[in-house]
Amino acid sequence: MADYKGLTAEIGGIGASRIVxxxxxxxxxxxxxxxxxxxxxxxxxxVADVAGLxxxxxxxxxxxxxxxxxxxxxxxxLDRSPGAFSAIVIDTTDxxxxxxxxxxxxxxxxxxxxxxxxxSAAERLVPETGGLAGDADGDGLANLVEYALGLDPRSxxxxxxxxxxxxxxxxxxxxxxxxxxxxxxxRDVVHGVEISDDLVNWxxxxxxxAPATSLVIDGRETRTYRTLQPLTPGSRRFFxxxxxxxx
Numbered sequence: 001m002a003d004y005k006g007l008t009a010e011i012g013g014i015g016a017s018r019i020v021x022x023x024x025x026x027x028x029x030x031x032x033x034x035x036x037x038x039x040x041x042x043x044x045x046x047v048a049d050v051a052g053l054x055x056x057x058x059x060x061x062x063x064x065x066x067x068x069x070x071x072x073x074x075x076x077x078l079d080r081s082p083g084a085f086s087a088i089v090i091d092t093t094d095x096x097x098x099x100x101x102x103x104x105x106x107x108x109x110x111x112x113x114x115x116x117x118x119x120s121a122a123e124r125l126v127p128e129t130g131g132l133a134g135d136a137d138g139d140g141l142a143n144l145v146e147y148a149l150g151l152d153p154r155s156x157x158x159x160x161x162x163x164x165x166x167x168x169x170x171x172x173x174x175x176x177x178x179x180x181x182x183x184x185x186x187r188d189v190v191h192g193v194e195i196s197d198d199l200v201n202w203x204x205x206x207x208x209x210a211p212a213t214s215l216v217i218d219g220r221e222t223r224t225y226r227t228l229q230p231l232t233p234g235s236r237r238f239f240x241x242x243x244x245x246x247x
Contacts, residue, residue, distance in 0.1 A: 007044075110188050111245065114147050118154060132245070148191060148243040150183035150220060163241045173230035178239035181222040192242040193225050199238050 007022040023045045111132075115124060124130035132144040139156035146153040151161055163180035178193055193205040205225060212223040231237060 109185070111144070111147050115143065118152075144189070144245065145241070145243050148182060148186065148189045148241075149180065163239070165239050168226050170230075175226045175230050176237040176239070177224055177226045178241075179222060179224040180241055181220050184216060184219050184221050188246045190244045190246060191223075192244065194240050194242050195227075196238045196240070197236055202240065204242075205239075 004021050007024070008019050009022055010017055010019055024042070025045060026042065115130060115132075119130035119136070123136075126134070128134050129136045130143070133142045134153075135142055136153050137156045141149075141151065141157055141162075143153050146157070149157075149161065149163075151157050161181070163178065166177040166179065168175045168177050180191070182191060193209060194202045195205050195208060196202045208227055208229070209225045210228050212225045215222045225239075227237060
């Protein structure tokens with residue numbers, strides 16, 4: 001401490017009070033057993049040399065910024081909340097395999113709250129069942145997509161509930177269309193339309209699509225997109241829905 005010129009804090013509760021250094025970390029990543037990575041930004045860590053407590057033992061997480069790792073956006077995070085954690089517990093009953101547990105609640109109206117409503121804690125530990133890419137009902141739609149479309153992940157979706165391609169005729173020309181229905185008011189996902197000519201190379205519709213038409217009935221919005229150019233003889237157009245989870 002004699003040569004340390006940075007921030008310090010006075011701590012107690014583990015014997016006599018003492019002055020310890022504070023280490024500021026721009027970004028702290030903690031991989032989870034579920035496959036995702038918890039990320040904090042601008043974290044203050046207390047560092048102390050106390051008998052029975054080795055190295056870093058305290059973190060200031062009053063206002064954490066927490067996101068999922070962009071490298072693994074479909075990791076099976078159990079809960080996520082924009083607020084402070086209600087509890088942080090370090091389980092050291094087995095020194096060879098310590099566990100850092102985070103206790104929090106997912107914000108209402110979010111994907112992770114929805115997962116908690118449809119899957120038990122044990123099921124959410126199984127990516128194939130309760131993870132974002134899981135498909136518990138075996139209908140070919142991942143849980144993330146089921147959430148984005150307002151479907152029941154426990155019941156196979158009907159053909160009428162799925163996104164569908166179609167045609168729109170105008171002045172003798174045929175324009176490919178793409179229609180899907182989603183709940184009104186989702187704040188944590190983005191719906192995008194992708195186009196392909198060969199089912200191999202995909203691109204966002206963007207400049208190729210006319211503005212969508214929208215019909216809202218009973219809290220559900222049906223959106224229909226149409227290509228700006230008609231389909232020419234011998235050409236093909238394929239559509240798919242791309243759902244992205246906002247950080």
